[in-house]
Amino acid sequence: MAQTTDMQQEWIKMFNELDENKDGELCKDEIKYLMRVCGANPTDEDVDEYIRDVDKNDDMKISCEEFCLFMEKQYAQGAPQDKLREAFDCFDKNKDNYIDREELKEILRKCNCVEDPDDEDVITKVIDYADLNGDGKIDFDEFVKQLQCVN
Known part of the structure; x- marks a missing residue:
């Protein structure tokens, strides 16, 4: 991501706030926390499915780049x-x-x-x-x- 937009900056900020242990990746527990804060009550399978949708290198963690790419896709698709x-x-x-x-x-x-x-x-x-x-x-x-x- 050479040049970032305001929206991308917000996604990076969001990622950094979610990355509790500051290791540069979102793990299963951090994703589960996010989903719960947003009102869901995810099972471990729900969290795994979410991670598989976002994770591009199959390490079952989400990097900042993967997170931003996913957010860009979600933002472009919109929600009803x-x-x-x-x-x-x-x-x-x-x-x-x-x-x-x-x-x-x-x-x-x-x-x-x-x-x-x-x-x-x-x-x-x-x-x-x-x-x-x-x-x-x-x-x-x-x-x-x-x-x-x-x-």
Whole structure:
């Protein structure tokens, strides 16, 4: 990737935030965490299938380049906006067009993807990850960008 676009920069930032152990690759546990944060409750087979779709060199890990190529493909394909809006609206309990901290806690409780969904550090980390404009909450566009990788 010689010259990166703003979108590619966002994907690289997303990759780096997901790469918890900073080894330059996303492993199965890191992918599973991503899928859970995005509202899925994946089985190990689901995670393996996702990795196989993205992994180009068959090492069962996802490099930053593989991640960005996959995201570019997903972004180009898009996702049905009505389905994404329906999912967003389910999470936006107070109908203010944002997923706020309390709504995020409820999502994390329901997906059972973190040990303590009331842990403010976890909430802050998820908000910081998804909140691209820095307003402290997740709007529909930010929600869609985060889900592009788990279509």
